[in-house]
Amino acid sequence: MAAPYDLNDDSVVVIIGSGAGGGTLGNELAQKGIDVVVLEAGSRIEYEDFINDEWESFAQLAWLDHRTTGGGWRVHKDFPNLPAWIVKAVGGTTTHWAGASLRFQEHEFKDLTTYGKIEGANLLDWPITLADLEPYYAKAEDKMGVTRTNGIEGLPGNNNFKVFKAGADKLGYKECNTGRMAINSAERDGRMGCQQTGFCFQGCKWGAKWSTLYTEIPKGEATGRLEVRPNSHVVKIEHDKAGKVTGVVYADTDGKLHEQKARIVCVAGNSIESPRLLLNSHSSMFPDGLANSSGQVGKNYMRHTTGSVYAVFEKPVHMYRGTTMAGIIRDEAIHDPSRGFVGGYELETLSLGLPFMAAFLDPGGWGRSFTSAMDNYPNMAGMWIVGEDMPQEQNAVKLHPELKDQYGMPIPDVSFTDHPNDIAMRNHAYQRGQALYEAVGAIRSFPTPPYPSTHNLGTNRMSEKASDGVVNKWGQTHDIRNLFISDGSQFTTGGAENPTLTIVTLAIRQADHIAGEMAAGTI
Amino acid sequence: MAMVHENRRGISRRELLKRGTIGAALIISGRAVISPRDAWGLETTALKPETTATLIVLARDIYPHDQLADRFYAIAVKGQDAKAAEDPAHRTLIEDGIADLDRRAGSGGYRGLGWEDDRVAILRDIETTPFFQAVRGDLVVSLYNQKEIWPIFGYEGESYSKGGYIDRGFNDIQWL
Numbered sequence: 088m089a090a091p092y093d094l095n096d097d098s099v100v101v102i103i104g105s106g107a108g109g110g111t112l113g114n115e116l117a118q119k120g121i122d123v124v125v126l127e128a129g130s131r132i133e134y135e136d137f138i139n140d141e142w143e144s145f146a147q148l149a150w151l152d153h154r155t156t157g158g159g160w161r162v163h164k165d166f167p168n169l170p171a172w173i174v175k176a177v178g179g180t181t182t183h184w185a186g187a188s189l190r191f192q193e194h195e196f197k198d199l200t201t202y203g204k205i206e207g208a209n210l211l212d213w214p215i216t217l218a219d220l221e222p223y224y225a226k227a228e229d230k231m232g233v234t235r236t237n238g239i240e241g242l243p244g245n246n247n248f249k250v251f252k253a254g255a256d257k258l259g260y261k262e263c264n265t266g267r268m269a270i271n272s273a274e275r276d277g278r279m280g281c282q283q284t285g286f287c288f289q290g291c292k293w294g295a296k297w298s299t300l301y302t303e304i305p306k307g308e309a310t311g312r313l314e315v316r317p318n319s320h321v322v323k324i325e326h327d328k329a330g331k332v333t334g335v336v337y338a339d340t341d342g343k344l345h346e347q348k349a350r351i352v353c354v355a356g357n358s359i360e361s362p363r364l365l366l367n368s369h370s371s372m373f374p375d376g377l378a379n380s381s382g383q384v385g386k387n388y389m390r391h392t393t394g395s396v397y398a399v400f401e402k403p404v405h406m407y408r409g410t411t412m413a414g415i416i417r418d419e420a421i422h423d424p425s426r427g428f429v430g431g432y433e434l435e436t437l438s439l440g441l442p443f444m445a446a447f448l449d450p451g452g453w454g455r456s457f458t459s460a461m462d463n464y465p466n467m468a469g470m471w472i473v474g475e476d477m478p479q480e481q482n483a484v485k486l487h488p489e490l491k492d493q494y495g496m497p498i499p500d501v502s503f504t505d506h507p508n509d510i511a512m513r514n515h516a517y518q519r520g521q522a523l524y525e526a527v528g529a530i531r532s533f534p535t536p537p538y539p540s541t542h543n544l545g546t547n548r549m550s551e552k553a554s555d556g557v558v559n560k561w562g563q564t565h566d567i568r569n570l571f572i573s574d575g576s577q578f579t580t581g582g583a584e585n586p587t588l589t590i591v592t593l594a595i596r597q598a599d600h601i602a603g604e605m606a607a608g609t610i
Numbered sequence: 611m612a613m614v615h616e617n618r619r620g621i622s623r624r625e626l627l628k629r630g631t632i633g634a635a636l637i638i639s640g641r642a643v644i645s646p647r648d649a650w651g652l653e654t655t656a657l658k659p660e661t662t663a664t665l666i667v668l669a670r671d672i673y674p675h676d677q678l679a680d681r682f683y684a685i686a687v688k689g690q691d692a693k694a695a696e697d698p699a700h701r702t703l704i705e706d707g708i709a710d711l712d713r714r715a716g717s718g719g720y721r722g723l724g725w726e727d728d729r730v731a732i733l734r735d736i737e738t739t740p741f742f743q744a745v746r747g748d749l750v751v752s753l754y755n756q757k758e759i760w761p762i763f764g765y766e767g768e769s770y771s772k773g774g775y776i777d778r779g780f781n782d783i784q785w786l
């Protein structure tokens with residue numbers, strides 16, 4: 088049974104957000120016998136109620152509160168109020184996600200050392216290494232049921248994968264398979280195997296894909312020590328005169344404010360809301376926002392260097408059938424500066440349904456060049472590029488100077504401009520992706536610009552020194568001992584890999600640390 | 611779809627001639643745009659019916675799919691009328707935008723230009739205007755999100771109720 092906690096119970100750990108970071112941390116702490124309240128802005132929608140329809144699902148799950156954008160990225164022009172495609176619901180963006188689960192490479196924890204100083208980039212080494220995370224990566228892979236780990240079989244390849252693989256072979260790529268996916272290839276952990284329905288981005292109606300919604304959260308609730316409170320939008324974190332956080336103020340469905348007391352507060356609202364909340368929690372003691380003595384809260388916003396390549400063939404592909412992300416090429420994920428950029432990228436198959444293809448193939452595009460591509464929809468194959476982007480101080484989540492949300496709090500403005508390294512990498516990847524499809528007979532191919540950000544990282548980054556970042560190697564803020572960051576905003580740098588496995592890994596590790604500190608009475 | 615109703619009455623040839631045709635296929639009667647050939651009519655409330663008729667042609671010029679009947683474009687622009695009814699500023703945006711297209715097209719108006727290329731040349735000049743952006747931005751959803759057109763594009767839509775594609779061809783590609 089889920090345990091309801093009193094608002095004045097100041098012994099609980101409050102976690103803000105129930106996605107990859109928050110949902111995992113909540114369960115891990117509850118398993119250790121720690122009392123946890125997870126406050127989640129969105130509502131609880133169980134997987135049976137997900138919708139196999141792109142726009143309807145978007146309306147059901149996406150975070151649609153007002154946001155603005157700035158900077159040189161094309162998203163600012165094409166989707167000025169949708170910087171990111173992320174979720175507001177119990178389970179967070181793990182409802183929408185595709186499931187690709189790759190470990191960071193060793194050098195990706197040491198960017199500054201490996202790449203050296205790069206003009207315009209705010210590079211830093213992580214205060215942890217791959218070796219520190221390995222045992223936790225192993226736990227995360229087991230928890231999430233990642234294919235090709237723990238003896239779990241890979242998923243079968245769909246049509247989109249087969250085209251991708253044939254092209255990869257032609258180009259001489261060696262590391263191409265159906266990937267490491269947190270999607271059951273067979274029944275496991277009480278969840279069934281993938282039925283190849285092809286609506287992974289709309290929430291898996293079979294529960295085959297891992298999401299905190301129907302794994303971590305019910306498991307935590309079963310301990311009797313975890314309460315998930317949906318429709319609870321945190322607007323402010325409170326602190327006492329000693330500078331320790333004491334609780335959070337949140338709005339319920341009716342906009343009514345409540346204060347939940349806490350012994351520890353963990354922020355896991357994803358990389359736009361987490362820094363926004365710290366900034367909005369400014370006080371006379373912390374005029375620049377909580378945990379912001381470094382001035383780095385909200386800075387170094389990363390979103391991965393992305394883009395897609397779609398191609399049209401003479402004969403049908405039906406790429407939308409089966410897993411959305413059905414295969415990965417890792418050969419380009421290495422660091423090889425001879426390609427004209429530092430860091431690397433993954434190529435991963437991707438498909439969109441007809442409605443989203445129209446919106447994202449060439450945002451703003453129209454006329455026969457556009458529609459003739461759409462006419463060939465069944466003959467299309469597609470892939471997504473995900474590469475390491477450079478942290479830059481001016482790429483940032485800031486509070487909007489005038490606009491307020493429904494609770495009267497300043498809305499976030501998300502500003503992003505590609506670094507020259509990002510552009511060089513994307514162009515290289517476009518060229519490789521187009522070559523791959525041409526090698527298997529593509530008639531036309533399309534270098535499709537990045538979508539609104541699905542990976543949002545770095546805005547409360549981890550650093551050895553308090554002056555360089557917001558949190559230490561445990562995700563504990565440098566400034567406030569009982570305030571933690573538990574999501575992807577901790578990332579010092581982004582790596583080439585999809586981030587969620589690493590977010591989950593850090594959450595498991597953080598839970599050990601918090602439990603240890605609580606037992607020792609240090610927080 | 612209720613917004614486009616079937617035109618059961620039918621229209622006599624004489625009436626047709628009296629009312630005059632729009633482009634080749636659409637006519638205007640009262641507050642409705644009617645396609646006698648395909649037997650449907652679209653009632654307008656806030657926008658002039660002539661404006662709606664031009665919007666339908668404009669919609670096809672923006673996203674030309676020869677395999678799609680006018681009906682789908684009519685459904686797709688219907689939302690402009692609804693928005694215009696709620697918001698006078700939107701009504702002005704659309705009416706002025708269409709009037710501007712007609713002015714640019716010369717004596718016969720936008721719909722009077724017989725070649726798509728000529729109409730598109732005008733659109734290229736106004737594609738950054740708020741009017742064009744509003745029409746295109748809405749259309750990209752209102753056209754491609756019509757479930758009725760998905761089969762025409764070979765998109766199969768919802769698949770959960772059919773048990774996914776695990777036994778229905780997720781890996782059936784033969785030509786590689």
Ligand SMILES: Cc1cc2nc3c(=O)[nH]c(=O)nc-3n(C[C@H](O)[C@H](O)[C@H](O)COP(=O)(O)OP(=O)(O)OC[C@H]3O[C@@H](n4cnc5c(N)ncnc54)[C@H](O)[C@@H]3O)c2cc1C
Pocket residue numbers: 103104105106107108109126127128129172173174175176177178179180181183184185186187188288319320321322355356357358360361364412540541542543573574575576584585586587588590
């Ligand atoms: C379409 C798509 C595909 C993806 N595919 C992959 C993939 O294949 N592999 C991969 O690794 N990653 C993928 N991702 C990214 C992945 O989903 C995210 O990296 C991950 O979910 C982030 O975890 P998080 O805990 O930081 O935030 P989230 O999972 O987004 O959770 C944050 C939660 O906090 C809540 N919240 C925010 N602010 C507040 C507040 N003030 N009060 C209360 N609650 C709040 C939100 O409502 C949300 O539920 C994908 C994302 C998308 C959108």
Ligand code: SF4
Pocket residue numbers: 270280281282283284285286287288290291292293294295296409410411774
């Ligand atoms: S393809 Fe598999 S993982 Fe994706 S939604 Fe369908 S059943 Fe779930």
